[in-house]
Amino acid sequence: MIATKPSTDYSVQIVPALQRIQHEFGYLKREGLEEAARDLDVPLHRLQAVASFFPHFRLSPPKKIVLSVCRDMACHMAGAQGIMDELRPVLGENVGVRGVSCLGRCDRAPAACVGITGEEHDHYHLGRSTGELKEIVEAYLRGEVPAPDLDADRGYGNETFVINPYGRDEPKYGAILKAISVRDKALGEATRILASKPGWSPMRIEQFRSAVLDRLEKRPGLGARPHAGGLVRYNFAGAEGG
Numbered sequence: 001m002i003a004t005k006p007s008t009d010y011s012v013q014i015v016p017a018l019q020r021i022q023h024e025f026g027y028l029k030r031e032g033l034e035e036a037a038r039d040l041d042v043p044l045h046r047l048q049a050v051a052s053f054f055p056h057f058r059l060s061p062p063k064k065i066v067l068s069v070c071r072d073m074a075c076h077m078a079g080a081q082g083i084m085d086e087l088r089p090v091l092g093e094n095v096g097v098r099g100v101s102c103l104g105r106c107d108r109a110p111a112a113c114v115g116i117t118g119e120e121h122d123h124y125h126l127g128r129s130t131g132e133l134k135e136i137v138e139a140y141l142r143g144e145v146p147a148p149d150l151d152a153d154r155g156y157g158n159e160t161f162v163i164n165p166y167g168r169d170e171p172k173y174g175a176i177l178k179a180i181s182v183r184d185k186a187l188g189e190a191t192r193i194l195a196s197k198p199g200w201s202p203m204r205i206e207q208f209r210s211a212v213l214d215r216l217e218k219r220p221g222l223g224a225r226p227h228a229g230g231l232v233r234y235n236f237a238g239a240e241g242g
């Protein structure tokens with residue numbers, strides 16, 4: 001018997017189809033899945049297999065608010081499991097609490113984000129205690145929108161990193177650390193000025209701050225920024241990468 005490889009033409013269409021259903025209903029409603037299975041001419045179980053693989057997809061109607069807490073290593077070490085255990089029983093039936101994989105903010109562990117049904121974007125809250133997260137979620141339930149935690153508002157101190165190969169007392173790195181300090185000060189001042197101007201939301205300021213850092217990364221000497229597991233990444237010739 002000659003084994004034939006199953007057609008994969010439909011496979012690239014499954015994720016977009018699931019996204020459309022979730023966008024329309026807020027979750028993967030059974031009727032939507034059945035219709036997509038007919039349209040794509042694939043068995044329903046293939047759609048369900050993809051849907052259950054990606055944590056992004058919801059298989060049941062969403063709660064009004066979903067608090068996603070990262071449970072990967074950095075956040076686990078920072079008490080993510082305890083946060084979930086404490087908050088699950090006290091936040092009420094309109095709030096779902098779930099553990100998720102790395103949210104990409106290991107440097108601000110524990111990282112959490114709040115999703116509001118009907119809203120496209122999640123709100124990140126970083127380095128918060130259980131009590132603070134509870135207050136934040138309760139504010140969302142009251143219809144308020146607590147300010148997200150942005151890097152523009154919170155500096156990085158060298159002393160907060162356990163691994164710091166560029167210690168302040170190391171003369172070899174004195175010049176670059178000073179340059180970074182001047183850069184961060186100027187950037188902090190710029191973001192403070194923008195915050196006082198109309199039309200500059202915290203999100204837009206964060207985009208500005210990030211764009212400046214990206215631009216500087218392409219220039220030698222000033223492209224250092226904090227990241228998880230170490231202190232900084234340098235682009236200048238002769239220095240170490242992080």
Ligand code: FES
Binds near residue numbers: 071074101107109
């Ligand atoms: S480990 Fe939690 S954000 Fe990366």
